Amino acid sequence: MxxxxxxxxxxxxxxxxxxxxxxxxxxxxxxxxxxxVALFSPDKTRADRAHRILRELLATFTFRRRR
Incomplete structure (x- = not known):
C-alpha cells in the first residue's frame, strides 16, 4: 500500500x-x-480511564448548535 x-x-x-x-x-x-483497552482490559480502573478518554475525544469532535 x-x-x-x-x-x-x-x-x-x-x-x-x-x-x-x-x-x-x-x-x-x-x-x-x-x-x-476500553473494551478488553481486565483492569476496571484502566478500562474506565480509557473510556473517559474516548468520551472526551468524542465531545471534542461533536458539533452542537447553540440556541
Missing part, C-alpha cells in the same frame, strides 16, 4: 503531506489502542 501512496505524495505536495499522513496515522493508532 505504501508503494501506491509514495508517487502521489512525492508528486503532489512533498514532505508536508508525509507529516500530515504521519499525524493522522498516529492519531488513529492512539484511538485504536484506547478503544481496545
Amino acid at each position: 505504501l508503494d501506491l501512496l509514495t508517487p502521489l505524495l512525492t508528486d503532489a505536495t512533498g514532505p508536508a503531506a508525509w507529516i500530515v499522513v504521519g499525524v493522522i496515522v498516529t492519531f488513529l493508532f492512539f484511538v485504536g489502542v484506547t478503544l481496545f
Whole structure:
C-alpha cells in the first residue's frame, strides 16, 4: 500500500503531506489502542480511564448548535 501512496505524495505536495499522513496515522493508532483497552482490559480502573478518554475525544469532535 505504501508503494501506491509514495508517487502521489512525492508528486503532489512533498514532505508536508508525509507529516500530515504521519499525524493522522498516529492519531488513529492512539484511538485504536484506547478503544481496545476500553473494551478488553481486565483492569476496571484502566478500562474506565480509557473510556473517559474516548468520551472526551468524542465531545471534542461533536458539533452542537447553540440556541
